[in-house]
Amino acid sequence: MAESAKHRLQAISSQLSSPLPPIVKVAPESNTLRVAGKVIIITGVNSILGIGRASAHQFAQNGAKAVYLCDFDDSNLEAHKQEINASWPAVDIHTRQFDAGDDKAVQAVVDDAMQRYGRLDVFFANAGTVGPMAPFTDVDADEFMDTMRVNSLSVFLAAKHAAPAMKKTSPEKPTASGSIIATASVAGLRSNAGSTPYSASKAAAVSLAQTIAFQLAGTGIRMNALCPGLIETGMTAPVFAAARARGTQKKIGQLNPLGRGGHADEIARVALFLGSDESSYVNGQAWAVDGGLSAGHPFVPGKMA
Numbered sequence: 001m002a003e004s005a006k007h008r009l010q011a012i013s014s015q016l017s018s019p020l021p022p023i024v025k026v027a028p029e030s031n032t033l034r035v036a037g038k039v040i041i042i043t044g045v046n047s048i049l050g051i052g053r054a055s056a057h058q059f060a061q062n063g064a065k066a067v068y069l070c071d072f073d074d075s076n077l078e079a080h081k082q083e084i085n086a087s088w089p090a091v092d093i094h095t096r097q098f099d100a101g102d103d104k105a106v107q108a109v110v111d112d113a114m115q116r117y118g119r120l121d122v123f124f125a126n127a128g129t130v131g132p133m134a135p136f137t138d139v140d141a142d143e144f145m146d147t148m149r150v151n152s153l154s155v156f157l158a159a160k161h162a163a164p165a166m167k168k169t170s171p172e173k174p175t176a177s178g179s180i181i182a183t184a185s186v187a188g189l190r191s192n193a194g195s196t197p198y199s200a201s202k203a204a205a206v207s208l209a210q211t212i213a214f215q216l217a218g219t220g221i222r223m224n225a226l227c228p229g230l231i232e233t234g235m236t237a238p239v240f241a242a243a244r245a246r247g248t249q250k251k252i253g254q255l256n257p258l259g260r261g262g263h264a265d266e267i268a269r270v271a272l273f274l275g276s277d278e279s280s281y282v283n284g285q286a287w288a289v290d291g292g293l294s295a296g297h298p299f300v301p302g303k304m305a
């Protein structure tokens with residue numbers, strides 16, 4: 001018998017013989033596939049360095065039944081599909097090209113998942129744009145609204161169309177459940193991590209998670225916002241490249257107590273947790289994943305203990 005099977009048997013028999021009441025557990029064990037059988041939609045997946053791609057890998061590796069890779073730019077989607085298929089052939093991978101702020105297109109991808117699988121378990125609304133990098137007085141109304149459309153309306157539409165689908169039950173999924181995850185940002189929590197339109201759009205994503213979580217009371221569907229700090233992705237690659245070119249890369253992330261920038265996979269791990277039943281009691285929250293940046297007050301590096 002394999003060592004792991006022996007350990008499981010030992011654990012079960014010691015639980016059966018224990019005089020203590022069993023621990024109530026909502027989720028399956030964490031050392032198994034963590035999203036086994038779930039149908040998952042992710043937006044903003046095309047970028048090679050991005051949080052979306054890294055998350056698709058985590059969900060596929062953890063036993064998802066199907067993962068939809070969505071982006072308005074489809075230049076890499078087929079390559080992502082092939083890569084995931086090669087590593088985890090049991091997972092159905094679908095690619096879809098659409099704008100995450102397009103109401104009908106978001107409805108269509110949810111409908112497709114329901115027609116094929118009769119269930120939707122996770123919608124990770126991750127697509128985002130950095131928006132105009134300018135002082136607020138130089139931003140015109142269209143630029144502001146476009147940032148809101150991509151970063152906030154997309155989250156609203158994801159929740160609007162995913163929630164009714166997640167309510168559907170079947171013999172395979174006897175209880176309604178689902179996890180809607182929005183990629184917000186530490187910029188949505190307070191100042192100094194992005195432009196005014198970007199920060200406002202991410203604050204809206206946090207607010208959507210808070211208000212929608214309450215409107216979904218009693219449905220078994222949860223909604224949370226994930227708030228990354230500075231992560232090396234397609235969006236921030238120029239910042240990292242410029243610092244490397246200047247030899248100042250050590251300064252990246254100097255304001256957070258880990259003293260470094262983050263990797264896309266470090267956000268993907270949290271998306272996996274929020275998408276899995278292991279986070280069954282996590283709801284309506286803004287989860288900062290920022291190396292500790294948002295835990296502190298502003299300070300001058302080197303001046304404090």
Ligand SMILES: NC(=O)c1ccc[n+]([C@@H]2O[C@H](COP(=O)([O-])OP(=O)(O)OC[C@H]3O[C@@H](n4cnc5c(N)ncnc54)[C@H](O)[C@@H]3O)[C@@H](O)[C@H]2O)c1
Pocket residue numbers: 043044045046047048049050051052070071072073098099100101126127128129130150183184185186227228229230231232233234235236
């Ligand atoms: N990288 C960071 O430091 C950081 C920090 C906080 C939050 N975020 C957020 O993380 C999310 C993922 O970004 P990333 O850092 O992986 O950057 P990225 O640029 O690598 O990936 C973003 C992806 O979103 C796609 N996208 C943009 N607009 C879209 C639209 N309208 N419809 C569909 N797809 C669209 C892009 O094509 C790209 O593939 C974004 O919401 C971003 O705002 C990133």
